[in-house]
Each structure stands twice: as C-alpha cells, then as structure tokens.
Amino acid sequence: MKLLQEQKCFGGRQIRYQHDSQSLNCSMQFSVFLPPQAQLGPVPALYWLSGLTCTDENFSTKAGAQRVAAELGLALIIPDTSPRGEGVPDDDNGAYDLGLGAGFYVNATEAPWRRHYRMYDYVLSELPALVEAELPLDGRRAISGHSMGGHGALVLALRHPERFVSVSAFAPISNPSDCPWGRKAFTAYLGEDKAAWAQYDASLLLREKGCPLPMLVDQGEADSFLAEQLRPEALQTAAEESGAELILRLQPGYDHSYYFISSFIEEHLRFHARYLCR
C-alpha cells in the first residue's frame, strides 16, 4: 500500500493510496479520510461506493463529507468503481455504463470480464482487510454509495449484514435486474442466467432475506434517472413484503448530482454514527 498523496482537511488527513489488488489483478487507487481522532486510536469506517464514471476522487472532492466525519470521528474509505490499467478490458464502444468506471460491484463470470471485474470481492473483503491491517481502524464498518454505488452498498449489506452496522444509499439502482443499466451490465458480466443476477439485486435480496440493519435511502424527485433506472418503489415494496425497516425519503427538487449528495451527506453520516459509535 503506497501513499500517493496526503492533504490536510478539517484537521484530518485526506490520503490517496495505490496497491496491487489480488481480487482485481491490477493496480488500484483508493482514497481515505482519517479524522483527527485517528491520531489517538482506532476509529470506525464508512465505506463509500461511487457511481458510474466516477473514481475515488468524485466523492472526496465534491461531497463535503470530511467536515462531519472529522466531527464524528469516522474514517471514510473510498474505492474506485472498477479495475483499471493496461490489460483491463473496457467496453468496445467506450460506453460509460460498461467496463471502466462501471464495475457494478459484482464478481464477473463471463469473458472478457471475469479476470479483472471482481469488485464485489474487492470491496467486501480485500479492501477492508488491507486498510484494517494498515490504518488505525477498529473494524466497525458502515456502507453507503450513490447510484451504481448505492446498488453496491445495499447488495453488500444485504448479503453480509454481519460485516456492517448500517447501510444507506443516495439514488441507488434499486432493482438492476429490471432496468436498462442493470440488464446491460449483468448480461455482460454475469451472462443470461437471471438467478445469478438476483444475487446482485437489492430489491430481490431484500424481499427474499429482509434486512436486520438500519437502512436509509434518499432519492431526489427531480432525478432524471428516477423512473427508468433507479426505481426505489421496488425497494420499498420489497421492504414491505419482508417487514424490513427501510427509511426511504423522496427529496423534492433534487437531481442525481453531487449537489444532491452534498445536501444530505451530513444526515447520512450522523445516521451511521448512531450505530458505528455506540
């Protein structure tokens, strides 16, 4: 784990690391914010999964999360959104919603993706093991994300609730088996078998398994992807059917951008801190 850059921010440390990923078979970069409290001892961590086209830098520079993380004593762990580098396949047409920047937090089973596109394992296991070994983290984890990353956060938490204390999402792709982004990505990465897709579909998982974790979702009502791609009503229905406690908030006038995320990130951090810091 090589330190690429470190910058002071709200009394803490905003750091960018590089490492060779075993899960992804490539060199990866990720960002970390360590709050001032990490100088005194291990702190809990919020994992943030970003959306299509993002790297670790979008959330780091645009969300304004460090201020509240510094107050609450939370680390932020911010991975990239796909494997990267020479030899990592991309969509033949350079589409923004497949390949580089669009890993969808799955373990791909299809060629040419399966050698590198294993973001599920990377975020679930490899990255936490790495940062918890190298940084002052106490092993308590929460997870959140935006759009494709909201999908990833929900799926990881629903399948491994023992790994996290709470989960939240901004404008998640709630039912990827049944929207254009999800169908395209899942067909490429996972093939045609819908049973494989279901393991990466938050609405199907929630309906089937319920969710023992506190779960908060914010969705902007002026989000241009709302009806076709995001479909939070599927998540809501699944929560009702399984009896899970989902806090789903529709925010009038907000779109899909970081202006939306920055407006509500404080409430998400305080939500997670209630479970992370007790």
Place this chain on the structure above:
Amino acid sequence: MKLLQEQKCFGGRQIRYQHDSQSLNCSMQFSVFLPPQAQLGPVPALYWLSGLTCTDENFSTKAGAQRVAAELGLALIIPDTSPRGEGVPDDDNGAYDLGLGAGFYVNATEAPWRRHYRMYDYVLSELPALVEAELPLDGRRAISGHSMGGHGALVLALRHPERFVSVSAFAPISNPSDCPWGRKAFTAYLGEDKAAWAQYDASLLLREKGCPLPMLVDQGEADSFLAEQLRPEALQTAAEESGAELILRLQPGYDHSYYFISSFIEEHLRFHARYLCR
C-alpha cells in the same frame, strides 16, 4: 442572461448562466448560488474569484460553501477566471499561468490581450450590474477568492472599498509585482511600466492606501507556492505600515488545494455575514 443549468442544493438554487460580456467582448459563463431566503426577498452577495486554471465550477463543486450560505442567506456569485471562446487569445505555449484561465483580474493594456482581457472591469462593474438587475440581490457585496482570485479580491476591495463591506482571501498572490506568476502576467498584460503594476498589487495598494474594510486572509503553511509566489508577509508588512487591520492566519499543515478552502470556507462566510447581514 441565459440560464444554462439549475440544480437544487441545500434548499437553494445552484445556477449556471451565460451572457455576452461588453467588457470582455465574448460570451461568458458564471455560476450563482441563491439561498432559500432569496425566495422571500433580496439577499446580500459574496463574490468569489477563483485561481489559475479554474472556471466557475471549481468553487461551486468543491468548496462546500452552499451549506453555510443557505443557512446565512447569502448569495454566491462565481465568475470565470478569464475571457473565453473563439477569438480570445491564449498563451502561445498554452501555459497555465497566462491567457485562458489566467486573467489575473486586470484590464490589459497590451496586445494581443487588451481587447478581451478586462476581468477587472468585468468583476468590478459589469457582472454586479447584471446580476443585481436580474436576480434577487440587495446590492450589499463582500468579496473573497483563492490564489490569483485572492489577489483579485484584495485589489478590487482596496481600490473600491465603497463597493464592498468586507474582503477575505485564501492563499492570495499578495505581492504580484514581486513573484514569478505576477511578473509574467503583468509584463504580458500591462507592459513594463511598474506604475501600472502597482495598481494591481495588494501589498503596494495596502501600504499606500490602507484599508477601511474588515480583511481576513488564511494561508496554509504547507502550501508549496507559499514562499515563492504568495508572500503573505508582504501583505502583513503593508498592513502594519498603513495601520490597516488585517487578520492573517497561518494554518499549519494545509496546502493550496480545495481541501484547504473547504476546511475554512465556513469561517469566511460567517466573517462576511457579520458585515453583510447587519
């Protein structure tokens, strides 16, 4: 004034406009944040001048200023850093510190710059007249900026204290007549006459005229441009010689980036609000 984009942010409106500038002889874009209070009546405005290579978007997306502006009821007016578009000259070598993105908030007198590079007039007069005619602004103004924009904010406020209630800066180019960035830009835009340069040098202006306005400057001590380009000690000396009240704060560990700005922007907004909102 044409609305290009509008996004809800902290209950207010983050808006990008385009207009034909008479000062600059080109089409310009700028950003505005209108707090929720602007729906009820006119509000005061903080003008933000950005640094080298920036557009109106850097501050809008990275500083995290909207949260506090929404709380305090302040509009943010965020111009670009130079004229733009076809026909606007750039540095022959595409240098980042001359030409496009590097207007230095002067009225150029030299060829080929003098037709378009009149950012001083643009920010001092044309832009305020435009936005105060078109938007719910009450005409009270404060001004702030970063690096090249900190230089611009200080110079505008020192030469026209009747136009502003307060001025602040992050890591300003404090004495451009005597640093590489300033000498290069002033030679190109203003020629060899040092008397012309002095009208755009905050330290020389402050020594000569003093400053009747509240004045706050933050400077990161880990800023790699500190010793060679920024030279806040010149500003401090000028304040002492003229008896002006300069609050100059050296912030240990902080660099020149938006991580530094975001860490202290709240304090700057609250500083300006004390004078803007009384």
